[in-house]
Structures are given as C-alpha cells and as structure tokens.
C-alpha cells in the first residue's frame with residue numbers, strides 16, 4: 001500500500017534522528033510491500049531562516065494533505081539565539097503549536113515503559129524499579145496555558161507578563177474519553193492529574209473526568225495533584241497505567257517519565273485528533289548541545305514512527321516489527337551514549353539506525 005508522509009526534520013538533532021526513522025521505515029516498506037512517499041517541509045528555526053516564519057502556509061498545506069506527519073524537533077538555544085528575540089508567534093516553537101492546533105491534534109500519547117535491557121540506565125534504585133513500569137501519559141495538547149492569551153505590558157511603571165490557562169468542558173471531555181478508551185485496552189486504571197487545590201480549570205477538569213468515568217465502570221479512576229505526581233513518578237512508577245492530564249503538566253511530567261526509562265531519547269509520542277492524520281515525534285527537543293555530533297539517540301523517533309504505522313496506517317504487524325527490532329538491538333548490547341552502560345557497545349546515531357533497520 002502507499003502512504004504519504006510529511007517529513008519535518010526541524011532544527012538541532014532533528015535532521016539526524018529523522019534520517020534514522022526514515023531509514024527504518026524504508027526497510028519496513030521493502031520488507032512488507034508498502035510505499036512510503038515523503039514530502040520534506042520546513043518548520044521551526046530553519047523555516048524562519050528560509051521564509052521569515054516558523055511554519056509557512058504552503059508547508060502547513062502539505063501536512064494537512066498527507067496521511068501523517070513525522071517530526072524531529074524544533075528550536076534553538078532559548079535565550080541566546082537570534083530566533084528568540086522576536087514576537088512569540090515568530091519563534092520556532094510557534095510553528096509546532098500552530099501545526100498541532102491546525103491539525104486538531106488534541107491528544108498527545110506518550111508511552112513510558114522500561115525495557116528490561118535498560119534497567120541499568122534507569123536512575124532509580126533497584127527496589128523502586130521492581131518489575132519495571134509501563135505507563136501512558138495522555139496529555140491534552142491544544143488547550144491550556146500554551147494556547148491562552150498572553151501579553152507583556154507595563155503596569156504602573158512595572159513590566160508585567162500575563163499568560164492565561166483556559167479549558168472548556170468539551171476540551172476536557174474529549175481527551176478524557178481518549179484516556180479511558182486507551183485504559184480499556186491496557187490495565188484499566190486512570191489517574192487524572194491536576195492542581196484542583198488551587199486552579200479553577202483543574203476543578204472543572206475533575207468534574208468532567210468524573211462524568212466521563214461513569215461510562216467506563218470497569219476502569220479504576222482516581223485524582224492526583226500534580227506536585228504529588230511528580231514525586232510519585234520517582235517513588236513508585238509501577239503504580240501508573242494511564243496518566244490523564246492537561247497540556248503543561250503533561251509536558252513536564254513526560255520529560256520526568258522519560259528519564260526513568262533511561263533517557264529522554266527513548267520516549268516516543270503520537271499526537272492525534274479525530275481523524276487518522278497524526279503527528280509523530282519524540283518527546284524531547286532539538287538538543288542543540290549535541291547537534292551535528294552523530295551521538296543523539298534516535299530510538300524515540302524510531303518508536304514514534306512505529307506509532308505512526310499503528311495509529312495512522314493500521315499496520316500493527318509492521319509496528320510490532322519495529323518495536324521488536326529496537327528491543328533486539330538493545331538486547332544485543334548496543335547503546336547510544338545517553339543510555340551507555342558497563343559492558344555494552346557504544347554506537348552513533350546512524351549506527352543505531354542501521355542496526356534497527358537491519359533487524360526489521
């Protein structure tokens with residue numbers, strides 16, 4: 001079968017890791033008889049350099065007309081790059097926020113599980129790791145603080161910056177439904193994370209989640225405050241199945257969850273809406289500190305490509321093959337530097353891609 005993929009390498013390590021995911025997809029294509037047709041588009045700092053905007057209308061149109069979108073990452077050194085001394089809607093990340101909003105991708109699924117082979121790279125003590133953990137963070141992606149009205153102004157002679165956090169009940173309901181649906185296919189446990197002891201938006205969040213829960217009597221549901229959740233993730237990660245949370249809390253908690261899987265370079269993600277068109281990207285950023293060195297871990301991006309095969313193309317067998325290839329390469333002892341451990345063989349970004357592709 002043929003599938004069109006809008007490919008967005010982006011900035012920093014983006015082009016390096018996307019090249020490896022493409023290599024793996026091409027192996028899947030020839031092994032299983034599919035044709036993946038790529039159209040490369042610019043987004044982020046590279047698009048600012050080329051067109052003066054982080055996402056052009058033409059690039060957005062390509063993404064909208066594709067079967068799916070595969071992204072590396074966007075952005076540079078926040079604070080000391082030329083891309084940041086401009087209005088917020090012209091910064092690299094504005095391209096990412098725009099594509100998420102324009103494609104209606106309100107559900108960001110970030111699976112965090114510990115490969116047995118990576119127990120040594122997990123920073124937690126053995127008795128905390130126990131039998132490992134396997135959770136999914138279901139993060140709301142097109143509402144909340146990242147999309148609220150914001151401005152900076154002088155108030156009574158003092159510079160004052162304002163960001164607003166708004167959710168309506170429909171936005172909460174649709175992400176809650178996604179979380180309960182996914183819990184039904186897993187261990188039937190949802191922990192909804194909020195800050196209901198302070199925020200009105202969190203109180204509405206709790207009320208709507210409780211309403212949705214009534215349609216899923218088999219799912220065990222509870223609430224947890226976000227500061228406690230940050231602590232519980234490193235104290236008892238095995239307790240989580242599905243974490244349901246709003247945009248910024250999910251952004252922060254997923255970086256924390258990624259680290260206990262061994263490295264932020266391991267955490268994949270799928271951003272979905274109400275159609276088959278999804279955007280697939282690693283949970284990490286453009287890592288300018290290691291860009292161009294061929295040392296970044298491409299596994300999060302490769303596993304994101306596997307999610308693309310599963311969720312956008314319904315190619316479950318092929319997605320399983322990619323995940324199995326990743327596991328095999330780790331089992332064989334190959335590691336990029338971020339997950340390197342005693343007795344293992346250190347490989348570069350491109351070598352890791354080659355090894356995974358060879359195991360398809």
Ligand SMILES: NC(=O)C1=CN([C@@H]2O[C@H](COP(=O)(O)OP(=O)(O)OC[C@H]3O[C@@H](n4cnc5c(N)ncnc54)[C@H](O)[C@@H]3O)[C@@H](O)[C@H]2O)C=CC1
Pocket residue numbers: 013072073074075076077078093096263264265266281282283284285286287288289290295296297298300338
């Ligand atoms: N989805 C996206 O495009 C995202 C973009 N960003 C942007 O990325 C830029 C850098 O942000 P940071 O806060 O430094 O976060 P980051 O996630 O890019 O990097 C944090 C740390 O993790 C390391 N790291 C990240 N990915 C890695 C990988 N695949 N393999 C090995 N090590 C890896 C980096 O070297 C760095 O030390 C900023 O401009 C930020 O806005 C940040 C998060 C998401």
Ligand SMILES: CC(C)CC(=O)C(=O)O
Pocket residue numbers: 093096146251283284
């Ligand atoms: C630029 C941010 C909004 C992206 C991010 O940190 C993320 O989606 O994890």
Ligand SMILES: [Mg+2]
Pocket residue numbers: 251252255283
């Ligand atoms: Mg993030």
